[in-house]
Structure formats: structure tokens, C-alpha cells
Amino acid sequence: MDMGEKYEGAPRGLRIGDTAPDFEARSTIGPVKLTNFRKRWLILFSHPADFTPVCTTEFVALARQADDFEKRDCALMALSVDSLFSHFAWLRMIRDRFDVEIRFPIVEDPTLVIGEAYGMVSPQDSDSATVRSTYFIDPTGVIRAMTCYPANMGRSIPEMLRMLDGLQAIDAENALAPANWTLGEPLLTPPTQNLDEVFAAKDQTAWFLREASRGKRK
Template sequence: MISNYNINNVAEPVQRTECVTIGRLAPDFYALSTFGYIRLSDYRGKWVVFFSQPMSYTPVSTSEVINASRYYPEFTKRNAQFISLTTDNIFANLNWVYDIYLKTGIHVPFPVISDTDKEISQMYGMMNSDRTYEESVRDAFIINPEGKIMAILTLPITCGRSGYELIRILDSLQLTANNNLYTPADWRLGDPAIVPPPANYDALINSVNTASSSGLQCPFWYLCLQNTYTVEGTNGAVQQNFCQKCKK
């Protein structure tokens, strides 16, 4: 339940007028989950992948929760926490994760929120009157350790998310946060990354003149690539270059 209290101490639903967009603080919530009551702000200091499932016991959602559970160790290595949400009640969600365990042997290692009153879904814009389905869609929000939304992915209920792609996006966000580097199309951890382009003419000339001595590859003056296998990683360890072509 997300509520404010008026002068008579009567709960009133929170009304949000602003859009939930990249760069804004993620709306806080306190909600019942398969791990008990949780508060989003308690995860400050960690990256959070907050993703919705329209309902429990649906085929695409089940495949996503299994996939997220298998990828979970990779996210914990990156100081990241999963939080999932459905609009079903807590007993349905508990039965669902238990059914997944019975069929696969996988214990779902992250909380699944029961948003039965749909207040969290509405706060995050997962449910709009102009959408085809009444259920929440497949939204995923990647939230940084300061509580800001850094990425938003929205998919129809018919399309499951890729755990690999979520990791790729998280790696990109962490590389930018820690090293001020951008990532090109199809980038993977360890691939060369983009140095921010010069912001003025003097910086442009300096960049062109020093590119070779700086070890940069610049197919265009505004696109210079830097090897990242010697860049400090998120935990202070040197990241390894997993892209073989980049080692040549």
C-alpha cells in the first residue's frame, strides 16, 4: 500500500502527476512480497533491477522468473538486486514461486511483490487507460545506488525479457558511472568503449593530435574507442576482455 495521511489520519492514495523517466528518483514504496515487507529505499547503495510481471502463473512470466533466477549470481557480482512485481495476491505469488521450485529445483532468490491494489504499477506508469491490456505490461527499471532511474524497458505481455540484455545494459551503465565512457552498438563487457566527444574546437584539435599516442582508435574525430580491459571495474578489480577480437 502506498499512502499519505490527511489531517484526520485517513489514508489517501498517492497521486503522481509527473512522468517516471530516466534521471528521476525512483518512486519509493513499501510493499508485501514473497520475502515479507520490503521498502525500495532500503536498497540504496545497490543497483536495482525492478521488473513487472502482468500476472503469476502465466507462461512468459514464468520463463522470465526462471531466467532471472539463473542470471541472479551475475547480477549480485555487479552489486545489483532484483525486485519483481505482479498484481496477484501474496498467496498466488508464494504458490507460484513454490511451483517453480517443484518443477525446476530453482529457489527464486529475489522478492516478488504483490501489488494487488495496483498502486505501485500506476506510480511507475505500468498501467495506462490507453493500453490494450488492463494488466501491467512488462516494464523493467534499472535504478542506480543513489535511487535514480537510469534505464527503462517496456515490452508487451507477449514478449519475454532477455537476462543477457539486462546484464549488458547494467554493465554499460556501470562503465559510464565509474569511468565516464559510452558504449557502442552491440557492446559487451570488455569490448572497446567510446570516449566522450570533444565539446569545443580546441578539445577537438587536441583529441585528433593525441589520439594515437593515447592508444585510441578514432575512425571519426567524434568517435574514439578506448580498450576497456585495463579499466577499473565496479568492484575495484580490473575487468577482463571477454571479446577475443579486442585482444588482437
């Protein structure tokens, strides 16, 4: 894999709004390059290791809901330190045991170079025990949201879908997503920045807390 010299001494973490670092590496579907996924959404997520109980439940759940991500024009890409052949063996076991095939790419990162570039692990770490990070990357390659779970806690697939729905809806409507928002519920209008509109509002909150249209997937 080739991360390029520009990631030497990379910072320990990325922030929302940063461009996702590009990389090219081997995966279970062949060589992949992150920038080849531009023009559609991408969820890049890491897992501590193959053949582990929590990771296995996550991958089975994601495989069973892969169509839900595809309907949202969102690709999935997984990453771990295990070798390509370990990935193959794990996917074969999952297929035989759970009757699901995982067709999204799982990238190998045995030297932790990708994990370090993304801040998933520190350059000083000797293993990937803390790695369970998720990056929601928009069609322009910008990181729009991130989550990080401990190694002993599995992700919520419904929450991954809710996050994706929310990001797509607020982009489409130029709006805000309130607490516990789900697809089809009202969004919020950004607050006015005009003092006359503040004084003219019908009540004390109407100038900054207003419903917009209902978020719908395009």
C-alpha cells in the same frame, strides 16, 4: 502498502533521470521498502500475472542467473498485481517443476497503486495486461534505463545483464558505450567541446569518435 499522498494523480510515466518513487509493500521475503535498497543497484521489473507461460520462463531464467546479478552488486525485485499467497503458490510450483528457488522479492500490487505511480499502467486501466516494464535504478535511487515489453514477449536476461554492465562501466570510466557493446570491449570517450581540439584532430572523426579504456566491472 503505503505509497503516500504525494503520488496522488501521478504522471502516467517516469523518465530516465527521475528518482524512483518510493514504496513499502508486502513481498515474498517480507515487507520491503524501495529506499532500503539504496547504495547498490536495483532492477525493479513487473510481470502481468503469476501462473502465466511467459512470466514463468522469465522467472526460471532469472533464478538460474541470479548469481550473475549478485556479482554485479545488483538486487532484483519483481512486482505484479497478484496477491502474496498467489506468489507463494507460484514459487512453490516453479521449485517443484524446475528445481530452482526464487529468493528475490516479489511484491504484491493488487490495487495497482505502485504500477500507476511508475506509469506501468494507466489509472483508468482495469487490469495489468500491458505490464512488463523494467527499471534499472542506480545506488542513488535514480532511474538510469527503462525497457518495456508486450505481455506476449519475454525479456532477454543477457540483455538485462548487458545493460547493467554498460551502466556500471560508463559510470566507472566516465565514458560512452557503443552499439552492441559487451563487457571487456572498448568504450568511447565523450567528444571534445573545444574548437581548437576539433581543428587539431588527426582526422574528421577523431575529435568525437574515439575509443576509451575497456570497460571492466569494479
